Amino acid sequence: MSNPPIAKSPSACIGVFDSGVGGLTVLNQLYQQLPNESIIYFGDTARVPYGTRSPAEILQFGREIISWMLQQQAKMVIMACNTSSAIVLDIVQAEFPMPIVGTIAPGAIAATKLGRRIGVIATPATAASNAYKRAILAVDPSVEVWQVGCPEFVPLIEQNRIYDPYTTEVAKGYLEPLLERNIDTLVYGCTHYPHLAPILRSLLPPTVQLLDPAFAVVETAGDWLKFLGLANPQPSLPTRFCVSGCPQDFAQSARQWLNCIPSVEKVCLTP
Amino acid sequence: MSNPPIAKSPSACIGVFDSGVGGLTVLNQLYQQLPNESIIYFGDTARVPYGTRSPAEILQFGREIISWMLQQQAKMVIMACNTSSAIVLDIVQAEFPMPIVGTIAPGAIAATKLGRRIGVIATPATAASNAYKRAILAVDPSVEVWQVGCPEFVPLIEQNRIYDPYTTEVAKGYLEPLLERNIDTLVYGCTHYPHLAPILRSLLPPTVQLLDPAFAVVETAGDWLKFLGLANPQPSLPTRFCVSGCPQDFAQSARQWLNCIPSVEKVCLTP
Numbered sequence: 230m231s232n233p234p235i236a237k238s239p240s241a242c243i244g245v246f247d248s249g250v251g252g253l254t255v256l257n258q259l260y261q262q263l264p265n266e267s268i269i270y271f272g273d274t275a276r277v278p279y280g281t282r283s284p285a286e287i288l289q290f291g292r293e294i295i296s297w298m299l300q301q302q303a304k305m306v307i308m309a310c311n312t313s314s315a316i317v318l319d320i321v322q323a324e325f326p327m328p329i330v331g332t333i334a335p336g337a338i339a340a341t342k343l344g345r346r347i348g349v350i351a352t353p354a355t356a357a358s359n360a361y362k363r364a365i366l367a368v369d370p371s372v373e374v375w376q377v378g379c380p381e382f383v384p385l386i387e388q389n390r391i392y393d394p395y396t397t398e399v400a401k402g403y404l405e406p407l408l409e410r411n412i413d414t415l416v417y418g419c420t421h422y423p424h425l426a427p428i429l430r431s432l433l434p435p436t437v438q439l440l441d442p443a444f445a446v447v448e449t450a451g452d453w454l455k456f457l458g459l460a461n462p463q464p465s466l467p468t469r470f471c472v473s474g475c476p477q478d479f480a481q482s483a484r485q486w487l488n489c490i491p492s493v494e495k496v497c498l499t500p
Numbered sequence: 501m502s503n504p505p506i507a508k509s510p511s512a513c514i515g516v517f518d519s520g521v522g523g524l525t526v527l528n529q530l531y532q533q534l535p536n537e538s539i540i541y542f543g544d545t546a547r548v549p550y551g552t553r554s555p556a557e558i559l560q561f562g563r564e565i566i567s568w569m570l571q572q573q574a575k576m577v578i579m580a581c582n583t584s585s586a587i588v589l590d591i592v593q594a595e596f597p598m599p600i601v602g603t604i605a606p607g608a609i610a611a612t613k614l615g616r617r618i619g620v621i622a623t624p625a626t627a628a629s630n631a632y633k634r635a636i637l638a639v640d641p642s643v644e645v646w647q648v649g650c651p652e653f654v655p656l657i658e659q660n661r662i663y664d665p666y667t668t669e670v671a672k673g674y675l676e677p678l679l680e681r682n683i684d685t686l687v688y689g690c691t692h693y694p695h696l697a698p699i700l701r702s703l704l705p706p707t708v709q710l711l712d713p714a715f716a717v718v719e720t721a722g723d724w725l726k727f728l729g730l731a732n733p734q735p736s737l738p739t740r741f742c743v744s745g746c747p748q749d750f751a752q753s754a755r756q757w758l759n760c761i762p763s764v765e766k767v768c769l770t771p
Contacts, residue, residue, distance in 0.1 A: 237729070284638035317638055319589060323605035323716075326723035334594035363629070367555035367588055445594075452597035457728070458508070 280352020336442025344414025351418030551623020607713025615685025622689030
């Protein structure tokens with residue numbers, strides 16, 4: 230695979246991608262932990278949801294997006310999509326010699342610091358990959374882990390139907406097997422799911438802790454920037470938002486998590 | 501986890517580790533593709549075989565070895581152990597912000613370029629992890645993949661019993677289910693196994709291609725060095741061989757693949 234040279238300037242941007250608005254939860258952590266970094270955010274909204282795609286499709290999408298990020302001179306890529314991270318992170322890491330940070334391992338390590346009876350909600354593809362369970366149990370085999378695939382969550386979030394009573398009904402069904410197991414910790418195994426926090430919180434006993442891996446993911450990204458000497462000492466440029474689908478829909482949906490209506494470009498990954 | 505700072509000098513060494521003599525197959529590729537690089541080779545011979553260890557043990561061993569490699573000022577680590585790569589690569593990559601190259605993804609990508617009916621022989625832990633099958637099918641879902649766990653191979657190779665008739669009998673048994681599937685390609689899913697090439701070749705039809713992922717692993721390592729600007733422009737120092745077990749045993753066993761009797765140090769990972 231022939232790729233453009235990789236940007237190795239501290240002022241270069243970090244590329245962040247997700248299938249849709251999910252990665253905004255990671256973006257907000259970047260604003261807090263690494264405020265000097267300039268970001269290109271790509272939401273693959275023309276092809277969302279990823280969670281019911283085949284591994285081969287998820288790999289193809291990842292390759293296309295990372296190649297495009299390289300064309301945008303990104304110095305690092307954050308795969309802010311658990312489905313991609315669970316299934317193809319190691320493959321794209323072998324194909325693209327640049328720092329690519331995924332979500333599963335940082336999330337799994339954080340989960341073992343928090344809980345003993347851990348529930349993971351995730352897309353069907355992430356749950357089927359067993360990636361969280363494998364990683365959590367490798368880090369601490371004395372905990373217990375249960376995973377639930379939640380096919381309806383991403384479409385509902387992308388459609389901005391978080392406060393629709395139907396979403397609460399769906400969430401009840403997904404949480405039921407985890408509540409039966411008396412979990413003490415619930416891991417958001419998909420970057421979209423923290424957007425559902427008010428709904429999930431209302432359905433869970435107060436003793437259950439909610440874990441968003443985004444904090445740990447951005448910590449890992451920060452460690453890499455330090456190692457590479459690529460942390461930006463200058464204040465950042467405004468985030469550039471790009472999507473493969475409808476820019477207006479993304480702007481409207483993203484608005485509530487960004488406290489502004491972002492300017493969004495439609496881009497074509499394979500010109 | 502508190503680690504020493506990471507060496508970022510082109511003249512720093514590359515750390516290569518395996519449970520025993522398996523990683524020597526990767527070391528030979530390093531000599532061919534990256535002859536300027538200085539290497540520290542660590543064989544965890546006190547704890548070999550890894551393939552029947554639990555994921556938690558494999559993670560603990562990996563952490564200890566990578567921490568020690570950092571103390572030796574390594575600029576990069578090659579996890580020349582498929583069992584570790586299959587089960588804990590992503591976790592140690594999140595814990596240690598340095599380039600850590602594993603074997604599975606480079607091997608899987610190479611396999612899809614070679615065959616359509618792919619057999620993978622591996623340790624029980626690697627086979628159980630499904631890592632090769634997942635990666636190969638993500639790269640090319642149109643191929644077929646069968647995996648066989650081969651618990652006896654690593655101990656036999658470490659005991660230098662390659663030409664023992666018993667080893668041929670054992671190999672026959674492991675290959676039988678793959679031959680029934682008419683494989684066209686056999687992947688060495690363990691860095692020890694290329695040492696068995698004469699035995700395996702004698703048992704396989706000449707149409708079956710043997711794939712050693714070591715070439716692709718070292719290619720990936722070279723890409724990383726280029727990206728990081730850390731390729732060594734100077735001729736290398738002699739390789740330093742270190743083991744956790746008996747240095748004499750390792751030297752004796754390694755001799756036939758190195759064409760010399762190496763000088764081997766016994767080291768203690770956790771002083």
